[in-house]
Amino acid sequence: MGTQELEQGGLVGPAPAGTAVDGVPVARLARPGSVEEASQVLRAAAEDGLAVVFAGGASKLGLGNPPERADLLVSSERLDQVLEHAAGDLVVRAQAGVRLADLQAALAPAGQWLALDPPEPRATVGGVVAANASGPRRLRYGTVRDLIIGITVVLADGTVAHAGGKVVKNVAGYDLAKLFCGSLGTLGMIAEVIFRLHPLPAAAAVVTLEVEEPAQAGRAVQRLLRSPLEPSAVELVVDEWGWPGRLTTVFEGIQPGVEAQATAAAELLGQVGSAAVAGPGQTDAALSQLGALPFEKAELAFKATFPPAELPAVLAELRGRGPLRWGGSLRAHAGTGVLWLASDAREGELPADSPAVPRMVGWVTEARERLAARGGGLVVVKAPPHLKGQVDAWGPAGDALGLMRRVKERFDPDRRMSPGRFVGGI
Amino acid sequence: MDREALIRRLEEITGPQGVISERNQLRTYECDGLANFRVVPSVVVLPETADQAQGVVRACHEAGVPFVARGSGTGLSGGALPVSDGVLIVLARMRRILEVDLDNQRAVVEPGVLNLQVTKEVAGDGFYYAPDPSSQQVCSIGGNVAENSGGAHCLKYGFTTNHVTGLEVVLPDGELVHLGGGKAPDPPGYDLLGAFVGSEGTLGIATTVTLRLLRKPEAVRTLLAAFEGTDQAGDAVSRIIGAGIVPAAIEMMDALAMEAAEAAVHVHYPEGAGAVLVVELDGPEAEVAHQFDEVERLCQEAGSTTIQIAEDDDQRALFWKGRKSAFAAVGRISPDYYVQDGVIPRTALPEVLRRITELADERGLRVANVFHAGDGNLHPLVLYDGEVEGQEQRAEELSAEILYTCLDHGGSITGEHGVGFDKKQYLPKQFSAEDLDTMQLVRCAFDPDGRANPGKVFPTPRLCGERPGPRRVHPVEQAGLAEVF
Ligand SMILES: Cc1cc2nc3c(=O)[nH]c(=O)nc-3n(C[C@H](O)[C@H](O)[C@H](O)COP(=O)(O)OP(=O)(O)OC[C@H]3O[C@@H](n4cnc5c(N)ncnc54)[C@H](O)[C@@H]3O)c2cc1C
Numbered sequence: 001m002g003t004q005e006l007e008q009g010g011l012v013g014p015a016p017a018g019t020a021v022d023g024v025p026v027a028r029l030a031r032p033g034s035v036e037e038a039s040q041v042l043r044a045a046a047e048d049g050l051a052v053v054f055a056g057g058a059s060k061l062g063l064g065n066p067p068e069r070a071d072l073l074v075s076s077e078r079l080d081q082v083l084e085h086a087a088g089d090l091v092v093r094a095q096a097g098v099r100l101a102d103l104q105a106a107l108a109p110a111g112q113w114l115a116l117d118p119p120e121p122r123a124t125v126g127g128v129v130a131a132n133a134s135g136p137r138r139l140r141y142g143t144v145r146d147l148i149i150g151i152t153v154v155l156a157d158g159t160v161a162h163a164g165g166k167v168v169k170n171v172a173g174y175d176l177a178k179l180f181c182g183s184l185g186t187l188g189m190i191a192e193v194i195f196r197l198h199p200l201p202a203a204a205a206v207v208t209l210e211v212e213e214p215a216q217a218g219r220a221v222q223r224l225l226r227s228p229l230e231p232s233a234v235e236l237v238v239d240e241w242g243w244p245g246r247l248t249t250v251f252e253g254i255q256p257g258v259e260a261q262a263t264a265a266a267e268l269l270g271q272v273g274s275a276a277v278a279g280p281g282q283t284d285a286a287l288s289q290l291g292a293l294p295f296e297k298a299e300l301a302f303k304a305t306f307p308p309a310e311l312p313a314v315l316a317e318l319r320g321r322g323p324l325r326w327g328g329s330l331r332a333h334a335g336t337g338v339l340w341l342a343s344d345a346r347e348g349e350l351p352a353d354s355p356a357v358p359r360m361v362g363w364v365t366e367a368r369e370r371l372a373a374r375g376g377g378l379v380v381v382k383a384p385p386h387l388k389g390q391v392d393a394w395g396p397a398g399d400a401l402g403l404m405r406r407v408k409e410r411f412d413p414d415r416r417m418s419p420g421r422f423v424g425g426i
Numbered sequence: 427m428d429r430e431a432l433i434r435r436l437e438e439i440t441g442p443q444g445v446i447s448e449r450n451q452l453r454t455y456e457c458d459g460l461a462n463f464r465v466v467p468s469v470v471v472l473p474e475t476a477d478q479a480q481g482v483v484r485a486c487h488e489a490g491v492p493f494v495a496r497g498s499g500t501g502l503s504g505g506a507l508p509v510s511d512g513v514l515i516v517l518a519r520m521r522r523i524l525e526v527d528l529d530n531q532r533a534v535v536e537p538g539v540l541n542l543q544v545t546k547e548v549a550g551d552g553f554y555y556a557p558d559p560s561s562q563q564v565c566s567i568g569g570n571v572a573e574n575s576g577g578a579h580c581l582k583y584g585f586t587t588n589h590v591t592g593l594e595v596v597l598p599d600g601e602l603v604h605l606g607g608g609k610a611p612d613p614p615g616y617d618l619l620g621a622f623v624g625s626e627g628t629l630g631i632a633t634t635v636t637l638r639l640l641r642k643p644e645a646v647r648t649l650l651a652a653f654e655g656t657d658q659a660g661d662a663v664s665r666i667i668g669a670g671i672v673p674a675a676i677e678m679m680d681a682l683a684m685e686a687a688e689a690a691v692h693v694h695y696p697e698g699a700g701a702v703l704v705v706e707l708d709g710p711e712a713e714v715a716h717q718f719d720e721v722e723r724l725c726q727e728a729g730s731t732t733i734q735i736a737e738d739d740d741q742r743a744l745f746w747k748g749r750k751s752a753f754a755a756v757g758r759i760s761p762d763y764y765v766q767d768g769v770i771p772r773t774a775l776p777e778v779l780r781r782i783t784e785l786a787d788e789r790g791l792r793v794a795n796v797f798h799a800g801d802g803n804l805h806p807l808v809l810y811d812g813e814v815e816g817q818e819q820r821a822e823e824l825s826a827e828i829l830y831t832c833l834d835h836g837g838s839i840t841g842e843h844g845v846g847f848d849k850k851q852y853l854p855k856q857f858s859a860e861d862l863d864t865m866q867l868v869r870c871a872f873d874p875d876g877r878a879n880p881g882k883v884f885p886t887p888r889l890c891g892e893r894p895g896p897r898r899v900h901p902v903e904q905a906g907l908a909e910v911f
């Protein structure tokens with residue numbers, strides 16, 4: 001049965017005018033409402049040889065390289081059920097299209113949450129898994145790979161497969177859930193996910209430090225990491241105007257615990273600069289701002305990664321006089337070696353004929369070389385299509401690229417799942 | 427290539443001191459920690475460097491010979507069981523800690539390094555390596571990676587997979603690749619590191635491992651609470667978790683397990699207790715102090731008869747010694763026993779324990795229960811006497827029934843010991859044919875010829891040339907002429 005039959009059944013239809021993924025128009029749209037329907041859709045697409053791309057909340061469809069082909073967009077929006085919340089076991093099973101914000105709202109009455117805090121509230125859990133999205137609290141809880149314990153996927157030929165399960169501790173079979181983390185729709189569709197949960201912290205305290213320059217930021221972060229303190233997040237913001245920046249350290253847990261930790265942290269950081277425990281009103285404000293990425297309006301955005309101890313060196317290059325001088329704002333998950341850069345150029349300010357375009361391409365190449373020398377890399381998170389045509393979104397994937405290609409060939413031998421979006425043109 | 431030629435080739439790579447081919451010496455390696463299964467390998471080779479390990483794998487590839495990796499051989503599922511026509515590659519001589527980088531909280535080690543050795547190396551600086559299998563004094567990091575080993579403290583800190591950030595791997599064709607970001611987070615590309623950890627030696631050989639190091643917690647507090655029975659102890663666990671507390675560890679032992687441990691290490695468990703819990707909290711002082719009081723109160727509310735609080739590190743060590751020696755100690759109260767490893771959702775604990783008792787009673791056998799109560803990982807020890815006609819078989823049946831009970835409750839056939847050789851026939855009870863075929867896709871990408879640890883984990887893997895696709899009903903089946911088992 002091809003997609004035509006499904007079209008009669010209403011499962012596949014024309015996509016609304018203007019539907020495009022990263023600049024590539026898509027003609028047809030499927031919105032399966034169950035794993036079985038998703039399987040039918042992908043089997044039909046296989047029959048017709050269609051290239052398939054996936055969407056969750058469509059908040060970050062621009063991630064990765066533009067697809068080489070895109071015939072059918074499969075949306076998870078109707079897969080929006082929280083299937084099972086076993087509060088006593090701290091486990092939740094949800095369909096891929098559930099929005100993260102809705103999931104958190106469903107878990108909160110039991111005093112629990114999924115310890116992931118990417119800044120995009122519209123994001124779906126499937127999209128978060130597919131894009132390996134994370135936020136400031138990854139310092140304490142890790143990333144998707146550390147929290148996912150089970151998965152149901154639909155492969156290119158319609159096969160439905162599970163891995164992991166509903167128990168946190170489980171070493172039976174290969175850990176396919178991790179393989180799908182960050183796979184960006186290139187191995188198939190994520191239909192259901194099972195996560196381990198954490199108790200919602202009852203109290204929070206925030207310590208802020210004004211940071212004058214890179215070396216000081218490095219010292220402050222190292223002191224925190226070397227101490228027995230257990231912050232949930234250590235976030236550095238340097239806005240477009242440059243130094244000083246602000247380092248925000250968050251403690252979450254029970255009231256007496258976070259108070260004592262905040263006091264100790266303020267003292268510790270006081271040895272490096274002017275640090276203070278935030279008052280109650282400031283704490284709420286700091287928490288609501290935490291991790292917000294000012295990308296919505298920026299024309300370009302990048303994610304730099306590096307060993308955390310390289311933070312001062314990376315900052316010095318970006319905010320010094322050298323070739324990497326960056327004019328936009330910077331935000332770092334400073335304890336984990338992740339730094340986000342947004343351009344001061346606003347959306348639409350870098351047309352294809354702008355003289356800044358070749359400069360940007362050169363900048364990416366240079367930045368990649370320098371970060372690679374420090375053991376890290378740079379991902380283009382947001383860029384206009386014309387720029388994406390000139391730089392690869394991911395950069396080098398190392399000596400395992402061949403092996404990654406072989407994995408892709410096994411899962412998707414006809415190269416129809418989000419073709420071309422991933423590293424090395426996968 | 428014949429055996430003699432392969433031996434010569436291997437000797438060229440490692441030197442003659444690295445190759446064992448005498449039948450008597452080979453016997454040393456015929457089994458791992460699960461002694462029920464024994465196979466003498468054709469050759470044993472002990473590389474001393476990653477280069478040599480790569481050379482050995484390449485030689486196996488060129489000779490078309492299968493290979494099995496072995497670390498310390500403490501595995502409990504027959505994962506390191508040799509294959510008779512294959513090479514056993516023992517990593518125990520690759521024992522160097524290559525780098526300790528405290529600024530990035532990482533250690534880079536060779537796979538033969540023992541688990542506890544890592545913590546010893548960095549303890550002076552106030553750091554440690556979190557995953558702590560009970561076998562940590564003897565098991566290797568390479569074995570931990572292959573098994574995704576856990577330990578008592580994994581409730582709060584996670585398993586090996588959460589603490590390995592980089593691997594250098596020799597693929598079955600001899601190619602050397604680096605998986606994971608090492609010291610940097612979020613490397614672009616598929617998370618092949620995540621797929622490799624826990625793959626039980628079937629995807630290649632880890633030759634270098636980058637580990638996450640943690641700061642030692644400021645405070646650690648431990649109590650031992652006795653209860654009338656496992657129901658009350660289980661209730662205490664539910665109350666603790668329900669209160670939003672995440673202890674570093676919650677371990678439970680039942681009366682029989684206590685009896686065995688008492689005989690071995692004299693913990694002085696309270697008389698007449700039907701179950702004990704060891705609960706440990708760690709973290710920042712103020713938080714631990716507050717929550718420890720709460721744990722004590724919750725244990726009392728659940729009916730704890732006595733609560734002992736570790737006064738110092740020595741007493742804490744004793745509580746743990748009782749727990750960690752329980753497997754071996756059972757040897758003191760029974761001539762033979764099976765160590766089972768299954769997982770259930772924690773909340774199903776009382777029901778499952780009752781069922782295990784019923785199943786044991788039906789067969790006239792005893793089961794001692796030791797388990798990671800916080801995450802529902804059971805280690806029922808099935809006691810039997812091999813000398814008594816029929817007992818061994820009944821014990822085996824009971825072990826299997828326990829696994830089915832775990833599966834009935836939505837659990838898993840293994841929480842930390844792995845599938846290996848021992849449990850591969852149970853894997854299809856937990857996963858469908860489609861699930862297993864999909865896992866096989868990964869296997870085929872890494873090891874198309876099926877030469878890395880063949881015959882483990884998967885019962886009857888497809889050949890890599892076969893195109894899996896959705897499983898179609900065979901016409902013979904459809905006609906009702908045959909069933910597929
Ligand atoms: C390099 C990088 C940069 C990021 N930058 C930001 C950022 O600036 N701000 C931010 O908030 N988040 C960011 N994220 C996180 C992430 O993009 C989003 O939080 C999250 O993916 C959005 O979810 P969504 O449901 O809107 O996904 P969508 O935008 O709909 O999809 C995101 C990607 O996942 C795929 N996908 C979605 N659902 C499925 C599914 N069910 N099965 C298979 N594939 C699926 C899509 O094909 C697409 O490639 C970033 C992630 C990465 C890796």
Ligand SMILES: Cc1cc2nc3c(=O)[nH]c(=O)nc-3n(C[C@H](O)[C@H](O)[C@H](O)COP(=O)(O)OP(=O)(O)OC[C@H]3O[C@@H](n4cnc5c(N)ncnc54)[C@H](O)[C@@H]3O)c2cc1C
Nearest residue numbers: 497498499500501505559560566568569572576627632842
């Ligand atoms: C008394 C006792 C207590 C135990 N307690 C625990 C516990 O609390 N938690 C727990 O999780 N386990 C426990 N175990 C099981 C065992 O110790 C672990 O599985 C351990 O990780 C095995 O390590 P090893 O070095 O002995 O590996 P081996 O037994 O030598 O090998 C195990 C598997 O790993 C593969 N392998 C070994 N090295 C490599 C490598 N470098 N690359 C690729 N594959 C490799 C082998 O092929 C095999 O499949 C216990 C065992 C005993 C005997």
